[in-house]
Amino acid sequence: MRSSTTRPPSTAERLLLGAIGLASFLGLWWGMSASGLVAKQFLPTPLDVLARTQYLLTEPFAGATLPEHLARSLERYAYGFLLAAGVGVPLGLLMGWFRWLDAMVTPVFDGLRFIAPIAWVPFAALWFGTGIGGPIMIIFSGAFPPCLINAYRGARFVDAKYIEAARMLGTGSLRTILEVLLPASFPAIVAGLRIGAGLGWQSLVGAELIVASAGVGYMMVQGQSNISTPTVVAGMVAIGLVGLVIDVFLRQIEAFVRHRRGLA
Amino acid sequence: MSAIEFDNVGRLFERDGRSFPALDGVDLTVADKEFVALVGPSGCGKTTCLRMAAGFEAPSSGRVLVGGAPVPGPGPDRAVVFQQFALFPWKTVADNVAFGLRNKGMAAPERRDRIAAIIKLMGLDGYETAFPHQLSGGMQQRVAIARAYVLDPQVLLMDEPFGALDAQTRVVMQEELVRIARINPRTVLFITHAVEEAVYLADRVAVMTQRPGRIKEVLDVRAIRAAENWDRHARVEDVMDLESFVHLRTHIWRSLREEKVGGER
Ligand SMILES: Nc1ncnc2c1ncn2[C@@H]1O[C@H](COP(=O)(O)OP(=O)(O)O)[C@@H](O)[C@H]1O
Ligand SMILES: [Mg+2]
Numbered sequence: 001m002r003s004s005t006t007r008p009p010s011t012a013e014r015l016l017l018g019a020i021g022l023a024s025f026l027g028l029w030w031g032m033s034a035s036g037l038v039a040k041q042f043l044p045t046p047l048d049v050l051a052r053t054q055y056l057l058t059e060p061f062a063g064a065t066l067p068e069h070l071a072r073s074l075e076r077y078a079y080g081f082l083l084a085a086g087v088g089v090p091l092g093l094l095m096g097w098f099r100w101l102d103a104m105v106t107p108v109f110d111g112l113r114f115i116a117p118i119a120w121v122p123f124a125a126l127w128f129g130t131g132i133g134g135p136i137m138i139i140f141s142g143a144f145p146p147c148l149i150n151a152y153r154g155a156r157f158v159d160a161k162y163i164e165a166a167r168m169l170g171t172g173s174l175r176t177i178l179e180v181l182l183p184a185s186f187p188a189i190v191a192g193l194r195i196g197a198g199l200g201w202q203s204l205v206g207a208e209l210i211v212a213s214a215g216v217g218y219m220m221v222q223g224q225s226n227i228s229t230p231t232v233v234a235g236m237v238a239i240g241l242v243g244l245v246i247d248v249f250l251r252q253i254e255a256f257v258r259h260r261r262g263l264a
Numbered sequence: 265m266s267a268i269e270f271d272n273v274g275r276l277f278e279r280d281g282r283s284f285p286a287l288d289g290v291d292l293t294v295a296d297k298e299f300v301a302l303v304g305p306s307g308c309g310k311t312t313c314l315r316m317a318a319g320f321e322a323p324s325s326g327r328v329l330v331g332g333a334p335v336p337g338p339g340p341d342r343a344v345v346f347q348q349f350a351l352f353p354w355k356t357v358a359d360n361v362a363f364g365l366r367n368k369g370m371a372a373p374e375r376r377d378r379i380a381a382i383i384k385l386m387g388l389d390g391y392e393t394a395f396p397h398q399l400s401g402g403m404q405q406r407v408a409i410a411r412a413y414v415l416d417p418q419v420l421l422m423d424e425p426f427g428a429l430d431a432q433t434r435v436v437m438q439e440e441l442v443r444i445a446r447i448n449p450r451t452v453l454f455i456t457h458a459v460e461e462a463v464y465l466a467d468r469v470a471v472m473t474q475r476p477g478r479i480k481e482v483l484d485v486r487a488i489r490a491a492e493n494w495d496r497h498a499r500v501e502d503v504m505d506l507e508s509f510v511h512l513r514t515h516i517w518r519s520l521r522e523e524k525v526g527g528e529r
Contacts (some may be wrong), residue, residue: 162351164320169364169415170340183354192421223265261353 011177039160051235052230060223061231064214073204073215076132080139080207081200087191088147088196096150097157117142117199118206125210135215135248138207143200150192156184190257194237194250201243205235217244265342265417266331266451268317270467274476275312285394287311288476290326290506295451301462302402303516304472304480304529306449309456311347313315314421317453326327326412340364343412347423349404350391357407358383365416385440399449401428406437413444426519443465458518461506471516474523481519489511494515 007016026046032038033045043050056066064072095102117138124134157183166180182189208217216235223231275287287309294300302310315321316328319338328335330342335498338344343364351360358379383389384404396404412420424432438461445452445465456462467486468477477514480529489495492508503509 037348073424141411161346161348162352164338165344165350165352166340166363167320167338168318169411170367172367175367180352183352186354257306260395263394 016145018215029083041227041229044233045050046071048230049233049237052228053234055163055220056231056234061228062214062219064219066216066219066234068095068239069214069216069219070242073217074207076135077139077201079132080136081143081197081249082201082203083136083142084143084196084200085147085193088144089151089193090146092151092153092189092192093155093181093185095152096158097173097181102152102156102225114144115141117203117232118209119212121206130213136208139200139203141194142203146192146195147189147194150188150195151185152190154188155181158184172202186252186261187258190250190254194254197246197250198243201239201246204239235253265296266339267296267298267329268292268451268453268498269327269329270313270316271327271329273313273316273323273328275309275316275321276324279305285476287323287478292470292479292482294451294453296451299445299449299452299454299465299467301454301456301464301469302472303456303459303469303520304477305474305520306367306457308472308475309473309477309525310472311423312416314344314455315454317419318342318421318430331389340367340415341417342419343415343417344414345405345408345420345425347427349396349408349428349500351404351407352412353396356393356395357388357399359405360396361410361414364411368415374445382410384386385444386410386488387436387516394493402430402433405429409437416448418451420450420454422452422454424455425458426456426458434461436521439498439501441465457519463509464500464503469512471519472523483512485512 029043030046033040033043033048040048058065060068062069091105095105104234120138120141121134124137128134128137134261162180162184163176166176171180204215204219205217208215209221216238220232220235223229270277270290270292273287273290274285276283278285290313291308292300292302292325300448302313312321313491317330317334319333319342322328324336335342351490352363355363361379361382362375365378370378383392386409388403388406388410391399391403396407399407405425409422409425412422426437427453429437442465454465455460463485467484469483469485471483488508492506494506494509495505497503497506504513
């Protein structure tokens with residue numbers, strides 16, 4: 001059978017090709033900065049960044065070491081994400097079950113969800129000042145839509161036979177929602193949490209642009225004012241790596257859930 | 265009293281913006297504690313009849329009564345064994361079976377006894393903690409049957425409940441169902457495409473026409489079973505060998521074949 005794309009590479013080939021891709025990227029970066037093609041204060045070399053990261057791991061910059069900045073960021077992120085999941089998942093489930101709630105909330109939600117998290121920065125600053133509320137609000141606005149949409153879709157399009165079985169067995173609304181709708185939607189919900197977690201983490205720098213007193217985003221802003229580009233890139237790398245770890249972790253959970261359910 | 269009555273029942277469905285009749289003037293009564301098997305060509309509306317008795321759908325015309333009153337909606341007094349099992353994949357076998365009993369507010373010790381008994385009866389011992397997807401189709405079907413039986417309902421609505429079983433298991437389950445029905449008779453509406461199964465299990469067999477479905481004829485198996493003393497045989501295959509059985513089966517086969525040929529317009 002002819003596949004619609006080219007032949008998929010084997011695992012070994014995949015590893016090799018991935019290494020080549022990464023090496024080319026680093027090489028290109030190195031070449032541009034080391035050759036002087038781009039001025040060094042605009043683009044630090046990979047080695048500068050490595051050295052700077054090493055330094056930041058133990059020495060404070062902008063009031064804290066990189067791990068300390070990360071810890072503060074993760075704390076804000078956890079609040080924002082948990083709030084998004086805690087509101088989005090139940091609301092999505094209820095919207096999937098009660099059609100009147102769906103009709104009421106969907107227009108509001110659709111009106112707001114294409115506004116990028118960073119667009120809330122001015123109001124976050126205005127309403128919360130430099131308190132923790134601002135970053136939480138921005139991370140929330142990034143993580144919330146997938147949490148809600150997936151829970152809603154999971155509940156709305158749950159296989160009717162499960163609902164019918166529950167009704168035949170004399171199950172009331174509350175128990176049907178908790179023991180049928182929720183578990184039936186669980187794979188969709190977990191997928192939504194994973195996407196929401198990623199989008200929430202992406203919103204972090206925006207969240208910490210203005211309102212933070214510590215945090216990776218704050219560190220990067222301070223790096224920019226001090227014209228320390230290696231600090232900025234070190235922050236980017238830290239965000240990228242932590243985001244990757246979060247994603248891999250949640251993918252494992254998602255795979256586990258699907259496996260338990262016999263889906264994959 | 266828990267008789268099921270279909271009184272001149274019609275059901276329209278929409279497809280591609282046009283409505284077409286799936287059932288047209290179904291008249292059938294399943295008397296209290298009677299076992300009626302419904303056979304008919306596929307697509308003739310058997311499942312639709314059962315779903316109306318269960319309360320999942322309402323008739324477009326005519327009336328469906330259970331215990332003399334129009335069906336209000338689904339409920340545990342009319343347990344359903346679905347054609348596609350509809351087990352909860354996130355619950356273990358034991359929890360699937362227990363689900364309906366917990367709605368009844370039954371005390372935990374009594375519930376445990378009931379569940380243990382039904383699990384043993386259905387040959388599911390040792391699978392209590394398994395999840396449905398870890399079981400074969402036949403085992404899943406037994407869980408679905410256990411989930412319905414355990415409610416001890418007045419009315420049992422079974423949609424091809426033995427369809428996914430292998431021939432041997434099927435025979436065991438048929439004998440088991442006959443045994444249970446003798447001990448504790450219920451009102452049963454039983455859909456099957458296996459004519460022999462219908463004749464073996466039922467008090468009466470109702471044959472449906474090709475779509476739009478009507479009741480073509482109803483055969484009283486009970487009278488023949490008593491007259492020919494089928495019950496002296498404990499095994500399905502011995503009953504199925506009897507001349508009176510074969511005669512009845514062949515009659516129904518012919519009746520169905522007319523429909524299939526006539527129905528292919
Ligand atoms: N919800 C539905 N919407 C549209 N058509 C339906 C629906 N349910 C059943 N039908 C149609 O009604 C007819 C009877 O279906 P069904 O009762 O499932 O038949 P059977 O169980 O005898 O095979 C079929 O043609 C089927 O396609
Ligand atoms: Mg059917």
